[in-house]
Amino acid sequence: MNYILGTAQIGNDYGVSNKFGKVSDEDFRKVLEIAEKSGVNYLDTASNYGDSEERIGKFYELTKDFLLITKTANSSKQLSTKSKIKYIKEEFINSLKKTKREKVEILLVHDAADIMGCNGCEIYDSLTELKKKGLVNKLGVSVYSVNDLKKISSEISIDVLQYPINVFNQEFLNCKEINLLKESGVELHARSIFLQGILLMKTSELDDYFNAIKRDHKKYLNFLKDKNLSRLMGAVNFIKTINEIDAAVFGVQNHKELKEIIHAFNSKTVNLEYKNFFIKNKKITNPSFWKITR
Secondary structure (H helix, E strand, O other), X not given: OEEEEEOHHHHXXXXXXXXXXXOOXXXXXXXXXXXXXXXXXXXXXXXXXXOHHHXXXXXXXXXXXXEEEEEOOOOOOOOOHHHHHHHHHHHHHHHHHHHOOOOEEEEEEOOHHHHEOOOHHHHHHHHHHHHHOOOEEEEEEEOOOHHHHHHEOOOOOOOEEEEEOOOOOOOXXXXXXXXXXXXXXXXXXXXXXXXXXXXXXXXXXXXXXXXXXXXXXXXXXXXXXXXXXXXXXXXXXXXXXXXXXXXXXXXXXXXXXXXXXXXXXXXXXXXOOOHXXXXXXXXXXXXXXXXXXX
C-alpha cells in the first residue's frame, strides 16, 4: 500500500480533532523529512487547501521528490461549460506555478458533479488534453458516495478513484462498482480514514453535533480496548484489511503524529470484525454535512 500525505492541515486549521491549528514551517519541514524516510510516496493537495500549494512550493527542495496529487478548482455552478473548462485549466496552471512543478502525477476532479450530466464528458475530455500535453500523468475523480460514482458517465475512463472509507463509513465495502474499477486497473485511493479525527478522539471530546452516535462511538472504543488496540491502531488496521486499496491518504498535525501513523501501518494486521460499526447516517459520515460549533 502506498502512503499519501494529505496537506489540508498544512494550509488550513483543518479537522474536528485539530488542537494545534495549521502546521508550522518548522514542523512541516520535519514532517517532510520523516515522510521521505518512511516511504511516503505522494503529497495530496488542492487549490482550496488554504496556502498548502504555496508552502509545497516554498519547501521545494524537500517536496520535489514526492509525486504530487492535486485537484481541479471548484467553480461557480452558474458558469457555462466553456467558461468552467477555461477556469479549471487556468487554476491548474496556477497550481503548477505555486508548487513549482512542471507536471503533476495525478489530477483529480474535486467536485464529481462537474463530470456528471450532459456536459460531464466534455469537461473531462478537456482534462485529457492536459494529459496529452504531458502536464498530468493520471486523471481521476474524488467522490463522496457510491451514488456519486454511479452518476459518472460510463464513457468517462479514469485512472484513479479517491473515495472515503473508514470504520464508520463502510459504504464502499463490497461495492460492485469498486470491484469493477479494480478489475479494470483503476488505482483506488482511500481518504478520510480517520473521519477528520473522529475515530481518534475520546467520546467525551466529540462535539454535540455527534450526540446521535456517541453511544456507538463509545461501543467502538470499548471494542478496541478489549482487543488491546489504540484508537489509531484500530482505524489503520481497518484500512489494512481492505485488499483492494492501493493507497491511503492521511493528514497530520505534527511530525510526531506522522511517526505514529507510519508505525501503525507497519504493525501486524489483526483480523477483526468491523461491520457492526458501520454508520449509515450520511450526516455523520460525510463531513460536508457537518455543523460543528468548534
